[in-house]
Amino acid sequence: MDDLYREQIIDRYKNPQMRGRLDPHDYTYEDDNPLCGDRIRIDLRVDDEGRINEAAFSGDGCAISQAAADLLTERVVGMSLEEVKSYTKDELIEMLGIDLGPVRMKCALLSLKVLKAGVYGLDELEEELASL
Amino acid sequence: MDDLYREQIIDRYKNPQMRGRLDPHDYTYEDDNPLCGDRIRIDLRVDDEGRINEAAFSGDGCAISQAAADLLTERVVGMSLEEVKSYTKDELIEMLGIDLGPVRMKCALLSLKVLKAGVYGLDELEEELASL
């Protein structure tokens, strides 16, 4: 009925493909968006060549944040850590295919923030994270 | 040339009649108007019946504050302390015979504040002083 809530988002929110935890994992990170309480955790397993071969997310929050997390974790499987580092916020937004105001943007980008913080460690990319 | 600076005020400012100190004295008090730095001290001598028989002021400040102090100290000679207590700000303003905005009002009333504080002691008339 509405651009923002196009089918893909609602569908992913209701029927996530990647929800779960990986234990053990090679990388994990969790963060939240204190503005709304959205919370995302992402776990990754990486093969010997530094390629992600398994990914999962858990957490709760609005449709946008959860659907974005689901789509993103699906997307990164098969990517190298280097590729994850260079994955941009514009790419994520394009994948979501919806128009977002600044507040909902934070919901959409939370999973990317968590993913990058997990892969880089927090300190390294303070500036990049701050802009997410 | 101007209502505020009618002759009496300028004349009193330039040629005060009551300027000086009384030593010893029965009552003395000094205060200032921190907004402008006007400072007034008033000394009183009182006879056996509680009547002021000598008064003097010292200090410095604008024409209004100094002329008002000069006129007021002159006025109180011969008054009983009770009469001083009931002397009102309207009486002082009438004596000055000029029109005053709120800021200059504080200059005009400084001497009355000092006089009353000297006679009552400060605590007793906090409210009355506060409104001066």
Added chain:
Amino acid sequence: MATPQTNNTLDVGAIRKDFPILGREIKEGVPLVYLDSAASSQKPSQVIHAMSRFYETEYANVHRGIHTLAEEATAAFESAREKVARFVGAESPRQLIFTRNATEAINLVAHSWGRANLQDGDRVLLTQMEHHSNIVPWQMLAAELGFTIDYAPMTEDHRIDLERYGQMLEQGPKLVGFTQMSNVLGTINPVARMTEMAHGAGAVVLVDGAQSVPHMAVNVAELDVDFLVFSAHKMCGPTGIGALYGRRELLEEMPPFMGGGEMIKRVQFDSFTVTELPSKFEAGTPPIAQAVGFGAAVDYISNLGMPAIRQHEQEMIERALDQLEEVPGVRIYGPAAEHKGAVAAFTLSDAHPHDIAEILDRRGVAVRAGHHCAMPLHEKLGLPATTRASFYLYNTSDEIDSLIEGLYDVKKVFA
């Protein structure tokens, strides 16, 4: 100037014309339905123009000037103070200190009264329904001074539990701080009663009036509170100004909060002397035009009449709760309508409050979603977030209908 009233009920149609923004469309053909007044109210032209006119005709810095503009500006500023002081029943305008907002007013009390009166081993009693503004300043101070903070609990229907409150008072808190109206639950606390009990236990009482002062008659003398804080922006006034009312003796004894111009009597290289109330707590150039706007806001709502405003809001909240309850999946937080102000916080099945707010916005309906600066309360409710619709003197029952229709949109999306 102001809208005339009949029969002590609001002429909402006329009132709405005073608020330019209420004529606005969110997008073409979609008029604004503003149900977010608990976050901040809209402003009538009377208030907006009072400030513009002030800047255009009599602006100058206040207090220290002798020239005509400075005297006029000072008179306008101080007359605004008198209006606001009178509005809450303060004995004297000297007891009414202008701050940036309610939050700063609480911080002022914490820094000044708190630092001088609280120490390790002491207790401060708050409630579980406080806004962060009445929690964090005390937590910051407690971390420094080492006192303990307790939170009086709520009953099942989200009102203050007076029995437990009474028991907690027996522990002898030095300060009791509570909101007169919860910004989430809408709960109106029995301030006079709670204050009497707290005074009986020897505590100083601070009341957060941010949500009550805009919506009902509040009188510090009748309530006998020691401190009351509120913000202009929630009561038809501008941003950038709030107020602290304080009991005279307390304010007199308290050390200053911030230092600078205006709050001193004298400064030397090695020391300074503090000036009198209220300037003692107003360092630097105050929010002058905002005070003028605050005064105009108080005029505006006083003219409508606080009882009429309260009555209108009670009608609104009763109707809103009735209609909300009929929407399947809606769960409302807070007590029954007669115990609350015009604030309805709710959840709707498993739709996230953010999604609800976003979908409502497509219809022009503006509500808040989140923790509403009351995270501990939400933790207590076991919820990360709620959706909150709040009403004020300009809201209509048609707007409640729009809200309800919007909730059916939400249900469709998440069907």
Added chain:
Amino acid sequence: MATPQTNNTLDVGAIRKDFPILGREIKEGVPLVYLDSAASSQKPSQVIHAMSRFYETEYANVHRGIHTLAEEATAAFESAREKVARFVGAESPRQLIFTRNATEAINLVAHSWGRANLQDGDRVLLTQMEHHSNIVPWQMLAAELGFTIDYAPMTEDHRIDLERYGQMLEQGPKLVGFTQMSNVLGTINPVARMTEMAHGAGAVVLVDGAQSVPHMAVNVAELDVDFLVFSAHKMCGPTGIGALYGRRELLEEMPPFMGGGEMIKRVQFDSFTVTELPSKFEAGTPPIAQAVGFGAAVDYISNLGMPAIRQHEQEMIERALDQLEEVPGVRIYGPAAEHKGAVAAFTLSDAHPHDIAEILDRRGVAVRAGHHCAMPLHEKLGLPATTRASFYLYNTSDEIDSLIEGLYDVKKVFA
């Protein structure tokens, strides 16, 4: 919107039309001659209207809202922050904190940085020409923590004595605070030089830009200062808002100043976590409309060009000093015109400054009289008070003539 400029000089005639109040008469037939901009400047329609328009079309509380108005208001608020940050050359808008005024900004640094970094035995170095706002916060803190405050002296011509300043730096002050322009003497201090020297001695540098930022190009990166404070109301902006610029690392490390909504990431009953810059230092609802006005003010003066403003003011002060010097009995304080801003403080024989200001007011000439919130400086000058005429981008040489004529009135009264 804004007045177009040619040749980097101000078209003062056109500018004056932007300021409604400048068309005002003080009483019939007596136009306002506003020479009190150092206390507070007047506001152009562009700024007044930006705020009215904001209230009329896109007002809401900021940051936490999802609805359209809240997003628009947040965007307007944050874009204002960007403008103000860029105006003083801050690297990032996150380093620009909105406060009530310059005074609060200094108090913020004192409370937050000061309490965390200063202790008994430490030194803080100020100068003899500071405004109370940059003295009292430090005296208050010193009384609590026990550090020592020193005041760098002036040369005979009322400039900072760099030699003595250098010597005092050898005592190892932890913080050096000084004004970029004295609000009494007009002295413009060599900030870059003084900062370099202070950094060489290991001190953190706070610059009071209340009088400089409105009148000349100020760039924190070029000057390399650690903190810069200023107020909107002195630079064509509204009352109720000021700014603190801070070096990133310092702001990051500093504990919060006030607690409440907006400045937290999370609150629980027993503790809270602070959020990121700049919100960390902005507790409660910020001065939202005032930020919009501040942004519009920065647009207005940037569009005129800070070099053009400075040049106009230099012409004004040169002329004013020349004409003042010719009035028998006038004594001017402060350095020669090339070292100062457009501020002329003077005395006239034994006429008291208050009387001077009052008599000038009869002609519509608005000046300040008193200690101008710089009592220690006046003590140093051996004067209880001075009369101060100050100029801004809208003043004309005719207005200087009115001032001078007014001084001859004064001489007549006190002849």
